[in-house]
Amino acid sequence: MVADDSDYSDNEIYDEVWPEDYFASDVEDCSLEALDLNDPSPAELVPIEILRKIVEPLGLRDRCSLSLVNRAFRKAVQASTWHVHRLAITSNEEDVPRNRSVMELSSRGIVLPPFSLQRRNAAHKWSVRDSGIEFLLGHLVNFLLGP
Amino acid sequence: MVLITLVSSDEQNFPVERELLKQSGTIETLIVNMNLDDEDTDAAAMPIPLPNVKGDVLEKVIQWMEHHKGDPVKEGDNEDNNAEIVVPQWDDDFFKPAMYGSKHLELTVAASYLDIKNLLTLSCKAISNTFKGKTGPQIREEWGVPNEFTPEEEEAIRKENEWSE
Incomplete structure (x- = not known):
């Protein structure tokens, strides 16, 4: 099969030079300063979507622990879905x-x-356990009743 | 068998079986759009540069794709409930040497960049599993993460979270 390259010049196809932005990552808009981990070099940028994928399988207590690790994880926890x-x-x-x-x-x-995690009131105290649903019910009660 | 050459950011060449690359949404789109797997065109000989992936990471990605050759490829946004995903034994063993190190995170970022959904999901889940039951300081210590918070900030976050205990 011969490729239909009638719309392109030979140079565009065969010069083996890819457009500079062809492989550019588009993470800038949704990125956070990431874990420095064991790498002493300047912090890499890790898309928040990745951090959220790491956060979201976890229960309430583990998410709270992660929010204490660094700012990137704190933001990922706050933006995470249940x-x-x-x-x-x-x-x-x-x-x-x-x-x-x-x-x-x-x-x-x-x-x-x-919402932020610090909204403590009576509704939370009875409802929070490390399963997630009680945590959310607490926030729903808070949301419905107001602060 | 059609081989396509991937070039890492440190300019290492990796000839890879075309079939394996169907697992990568990013590369698959490129191959199809540019007819890179059409042996009748000069384009077939064109290497694919991956300037965001280092050679040692790309090698691991290829190793993972070889093991998962023929697995169904997920389509669309991967919005599974990750809490229900179990990391298979082979993958757990595959990730283990990289645990608690930047390599695991680099592999995860590469999976995202290359749009290899299954690798991304399993890699994230494997990282999540290492966090279970650990405190923030324990995670920082195990992963070598510097503490960015001032003592006052840390205390404030602890207070925010204490109702969950």
């Missing part, structure tokens, strides 16, 4: 349309306003 069966519960409105489960069951998608 998956409870087919529900996606998140403080990130952008997450909802991208989530397959929520797209299939749109009426079950819940978006919580941004």
Whole structure:
């Protein structure tokens, strides 16, 4: 098969020089300063999506522990989503349309306003355990009743 | 068998079986768009530069793709509930030598850049597993992460979190 290259010049196809931005990563818009780990070199940039993928399988206590590791993980914890069966519960409105489960069951998608972990009140005290759902119910109660 | 050459950021060449590269959304799109797997064109001989992936990391990625050759490739956004994903024994052993090191994170970032969804998911889950049951300072110590927080900030975060204990 011969490629249809009628729209291109030979140089564009065969000069073995790729456009400078062809492979450019587009992580700038969603990146955080990442773990320095064992590398003493300047901190790399790790997309927040990766940090969130690391955070999201974890329960409440582990997420709280991670928020103490460094600022990047703290932000990832704050932006993370909870998956409870087919529900996606998140403080990130952008997450909802991208989530397959929520797209299939749109009426079950819940978006919580941004919240911080320090909102302590009676509703939290009885509800929080390391399973995630109690944590979210606590925030829902808070959200519905106000601060 | 069609071989396609990948070139890492440190200019190491890796001839890779074309079939394996179907696991990488980034490379697959490039191959299809540029007819790089069409042996009748000069384009087939063109190496693919990957300036964001170092040679030693790319070698690990290829090793992982070789083991997972023929596995179904996930399509679209990977929005699975990662909490339910179990890292298979082979993958767990594969990640272990890199645990608690920047190499594991580099491998994860490369998986994201190359859009290898299964590798990204498993690698992230393997990292998550190492965090379970650990305190923030323990994780920092194991991963060699410097403490960015002032004592006051750290105390404030602890107070934010103490209701969860």
